[in-house]
Amino acid sequence: MTELHSADLRWGLLAAGTIAAHFAAGVDESKHGTLAAVAARNGDRAREFATRFEIPKAYGSYEDLLADPDVDAVYVSTPHALHKEWAIAAAEAGKHVLCEKPLTLTAADAEEVIAAAREHDVFLMEAFMYRLHPQTRRLVELIASGAIGEVRAVDTTFSFDSNPEETARLSDPALGGGGILDVGCYCTSLARLVAQAATGQDVVEPTEVSGMAHLSPHGVDEYATGLLRLPGDILATISCGIRLTREDGIRVFGTRGQLYVPQPAWIHPLRKPGISRIVLTPADGEPEVIEVEATQGVFAREADHVAAHVEDRQAPELTWAETLANLRTLDRWREAVGYGK
Numbered sequence: 001m002t003e004l005h006s007a008d009l010r011w012g013l014l015a016a017g018t019i020a021a022h023f024a025a026g027v028d029e030s031k032h033g034t035l036a037a038v039a040a041r042n043g044d045r046a047r048e049f050a051t052r053f054e055i056p057k058a059y060g061s062y063e064d065l066l067a068d069p070d071v072d073a074v075y076v077s078t079p080h081a082l083h084k085e086w087a088i089a090a091a092e093a094g095k096h097v098l099c100e101k102p103l104t105l106t107a108a109d110a111e112e113v114i115a116a117a118r119e120h121d122v123f124l125m126e127a128f129m130y131r132l133h134p135q136t137r138r139l140v141e142l143i144a145s146g147a148i149g150e151v152r153a154v155d156t157t158f159s160f161d162s163n164p165e166e167t168a169r170l171s172d173p174a175l176g177g178g179g180i181l182d183v184g185c186y187c188t189s190l191a192r193l194v195a196q197a198a199t200g201q202d203v204v205e206p207t208e209v210s211g212m213a214h215l216s217p218h219g220v221d222e223y224a225t226g227l228l229r230l231p232g233d234i235l236a237t238i239s240c241g242i243r244l245t246r247e248d249g250i251r252v253f254g255t256r257g258q259l260y261v262p263q264p265a266w267i268h269p270l271r272k273p274g275i276s277r278i279v280l281t282p283a284d285g286e287p288e289v290i291e292v293e294a295t296q297g298v299f300a301r302e303a304d305h306v307a308a309h310v311e312d313r314q315a316p317e318l319t320w321a322e323t324l325a326n327l328r329t330l331d332r333w334r335e336a337v338g339y340g341k
Helices: 018-029 043-053 062-066 080-092 107-119 134-144 179-199 298-312 320-337
Strands: 009-014 033-039 057-059 073-076 096-100 124-127 151-159 208-215 221-230 234-241 249-254 257-261 274-282 288-294
Touching: 009 018, 009 062, 009 298, 018 033, 018 043, 018 298, 033 043, 033 062, 033 298, 043 057, 057 062, 062 080, 073 080, 080 096, 080 107, 096 107, 096 298, 107 124, 107 320, 124 298, 124 320, 134 179, 134 249, 134 257, 134 274, 134 288, 151 179, 179 221, 179 234, 179 320, 208 320, 221 320
Parallel strands: 009 033, 009 073, 033 057, 073 096, 096 124, 151 234
Antiparallel strands: 151 249, 208 221, 221 234, 249 257, 257 274, 274 288
């Protein structure tokens, strides 16, 4: 897919954590982006980050970065609970916004962020970088082409075991902790994407959502499973966790076969250029391995995707309607498992 770029963007990074480092490296690799500034609550940390990535400006406050006229677009990678505040602040400052997933903790909060982007006429996109990977696009093409017949079910998992002391934010409900918001959002997004490809609809939501989870003493889901009934009567099993290692992957089952992605595009090695694989197994045949080549890192691709669509204010891969549909699904999943109780 060739994209026409309408702008070269000067990026400011709000927060200087691990994911910001991945994105900074991506901007360096991109064709239509440059790193202009970074901000962190700790000025020393911002300066260290700026030195590491040769960023010309470092700020000890987010407000100072948003006031910088040399910043066109802002990448928000604060903890989840702060996304709403700083995405709105960036929009009010006239900056285009790429905000890490989930855009906000709830769909209602996302509506406020979208309203701010609309009011101040800026671009806004939720940073589901996996949606832009050639592997994901090839998976969609295979489903839409009927390669496995009519889709009946999809199973997808994203689960890992983290150290509670090193990942305190994941244990705190006030910070949007738990697996559903942190990585389960990928599972809901992908299950819905499969249904969209299968039914030819732009945006779909489940008609039914149920789920169970193991909750921490603070009410945070440490590992969880959900069941979605999607348009086309497609059943999706979605599993995630922050305290349990499971085999990540995607299986899509159809009337004439199945598709298996052993390493989804959110797995770390696939974030860089290289070859990934999709396994197509016909109902009456042998497995076929389909290789997909990515010639650009996924974060670089993401930065260029924003540049390509900044004048449209929304990106076709991740529209505001898409973001709201996913967050409404996450709201229902968390309610089903008793999150926070």
